[in-house]
Amino acid sequence: MKYETAKNLNNTRFKRLIGVAKPVFDEMVKVLKAEYQVKHDRGGRKPKLAIEDLLLAILQYLKEYRTYEQIAADYGVHDSNLI
Numbered sequence: 001m002k003y004e005t006a007k008n009l010n011n012t013r014f015k016r017l018i019g020v021a022k023p024v025f026d027e028m029v030k031v032l033k034a035e036y037q038v039k040h041d042r043g044g045r046k047p048k049l050a051i052e053d054l055l056l057a058i059l060q061y062l063k064e065y066r067t068y069e070q071i072a073a074d075y076g077v078h079d080s081n082l083i
Contacts, residue, residue: 002075003052018056019063028055048081057082
């Protein structure tokens with residue numbers, strides 16, 4: 001499930017499907033965006049997926065025990081783009 005779909009879910013359904021509440025997810029995204037900015041201040045390639053989608057993919061990996069290859073196929077990218 002991509003973030004565009006997940007963000008429209010109500011809080012209860014979001015937590016049941018994703019594994020964390022929306023406010024916690026939003027805080028995780030803030031931290032990841034700040035760290036990404038620090039890491040890429042001097043350049044580097046742009047990610048194929050948005051930070052929100054990357055976080056969703058990682059949470060799916062941890063919650064559902066799916067492989068990166070399966071998750072990457074859902075997002076239409078190579079599995080190396082998830083790491």
